[in-house]
Amino acid sequence: MAELKFSNLTKRFDGIPALDGIDATIGSGEFVALLGPSGCGKTTLLRLTAGFEQPDEGEIHLGGDTVAGASRFVPPEAREIGIVFQSYALWPHKSVSGNVSYPLEVRRIPRKEREARVAEALELTGLRDFADRMPSQLSGGQRQRVALARCLVFEPRAVLLDEPLANLDLALRSSMQDVFSMFHRRTGATMLYVTHDQSEALALADRVAVMEAGRIRQFAAPEVLYREPADCFVAGFVGDGAVVPARLTGRSAPGRVLLSVLGQEVWCRSATATPSHVSIRPEAITLSDDAKLRSRITGCTYLGGRFRLVLDAGGEALVAFAHRRAAIGETVGVSIADPWAFCDPDADTLMVQALTRA
Numbered sequence: 366m367a368e369l370k371f372s373n374l375t376k377r378f379d380g381i382p383a384l385d386g387i388d389a390t391i392g393s394g395e396f397v398a399l400l401g402p403s404g405c406g407k408t409t410l411l412r413l414t415a416g417f418e419q420p421d422e423g424e425i426h427l428g429g430d431t432v433a434g435a436s437r438f439v440p441p442e443a444r445e446i447g448i449v450f451q452s453y454a455l456w457p458h459k460s461v462s463g464n465v466s467y468p469l470e471v472r473r474i475p476r477k478e479r480e481a482r483v484a485e486a487l488e489l490t491g492l493r494d495f496a497d498r499m500p501s502q503l504s505g506g507q508r509q510r511v512a513l514a515r516c517l518v519f520e521p522r523a524v525l526l527d528e529p530l531a532n533l534d535l536a537l538r539s540s541m542q543d544v545f546s547m548f549h550r551r552t553g554a555t556m557l558y559v560t561h562d563q564s565e566a567l568a569l570a571d572r573v574a575v576m577e578a579g580r581i582r583q584f585a586a587p588e589v590l591y592r593e594p595a596d597c598f599v600a601g602f603v604g605d606g607a608v609v610p611a612r613l614t615g616r617s618a619p620g621r622v623l624l625s626v627l628g629q630e631v632w633c634r635s636a637t638a639t640p641s642h643v644s645i646r647p648e649a650i651t652l653s654d655d656a657k658l659r660s661r662i663t664g665c666t667y668l669g670g671r672f673r674l675v676l677d678a679g680g681e682a683l684v685a686f687a688h689r690r691a692a693i694g695e696t697v698g699v700s701i702a703d704p705w706a707f708c709d710p711d712a713d714t715l716m717v718q719a720l721t722r723a
């Protein structure tokens with residue numbers, strides 16, 4: 366397994382950048398998810414890594430070798446990268462073991478070793494009893510396992526996964542997430558996983574690169590993205606809650622700053638002395654009758670075990686969790702504790718409102 370590194374990676378289509386100066390390093394054995402809205406460049410980054418496209422600027426390094434750059438381009442088949450597609454891309458006329466064996470046949474691995482490696486890969490992906498089936502005789506989840514086994518069998522330097530669960534139903538998606546986690550633990554593979562499903566990205570990845578308009582907005586562990594979003598886009602795109610503007614009061618302490626938020630003074634966690642916005646997750650909100658900040662309940666959805674409330678607090682939409690159903694139109698007091706404050710001078714108010722889920 367190998368480290369994957371992007372340096373100033375840029376790709377334009379008809380002069381418009383699909384990737385705009387990407388700098389990122391994915392450690393050997395790390396599981397990284399690329400998360401972002403449609404058209405942000407996730408698939409383009411994957412295709413450049415696989416070698417299906419050439420960059421206009423910048424370089425890709427795999428295990429210390431330059432595989433794409435101004436003076437060098439290693440073709441896809443020589444990169445030793447495994448790819449798992451949304452559409453499975455299995456050979457329809459080959460059996461499960463025939464599909465898994467194929468990458469070893471291409472590499473002219475002797476038959477005995479080939480059989481042993483195929484058996485191991487089928488065992489690891491829970492397909493031992495399906496070796497002789499044809500792809501048409503398998504479910505979607507089983508087909509995706511074959512695609513994983515086919516990838517695993519030739520011990521690639523990195524594995525790229527392009528929305529591999531997009532064609533599966535909800536129940537199967539979550540059981541396949543367990544399969545991917547197990548696959549990663551057992552193989553220690555360097556994995557780059559494209560998705561626009563944030564729960565999938567947060568559940569599976571060691572780190573998530575949140576992309577927007579061809580750039581990486583933040584590249585961090587899932588819990589860091591949730592607790593300490595870098596800007597309004599990440600705060601609104603990842604996880605639930607609200608993003609609201611805040612005003613400095615002049616008071617601060619190490620790692621904390623006192624801000625005026627919705628007209629209340631609130632101590633906030635922060636890495637900057639001059640924040641402009643706060644991210645208020647539902648867990649940061651407590652509802653009580655006597656809190657000074659008043660809000661009106663505008664939405665109530667049962668999530669199983671708790672309710673998700675949407676509150677209108679002076680024109681800003683907040684999200685809170687509650688243990689009882691609330692009546693729409695009811696007025697409640699809101700206390701905000703320990704939100705995260707950050708500086709985003711580029712944030713435009715309309716975008717913040719659009720990103721904050723109501």
Ligand SMILES: Nc1ncnc2c1ncn2[C@@H]1O[C@H](COP(=O)(O)OP(=O)(O)OP(=O)(O)O)[C@@H](O)[C@H]1O
Pocket residue numbers: 378379382383401402403404405406407408409410561
């Ligand atoms: N072959 C191409 N020719 C022209 N434009 C392209 C081409 N491939 C991608 N693009 C453009 O580049 C941008 C990034 O596309 P990309 O497919 O990488 O996004 P994405 O994040 O994977 O989106 P999605 O989640 O919808 O798959 C988009 O604006 C897209 O229209």
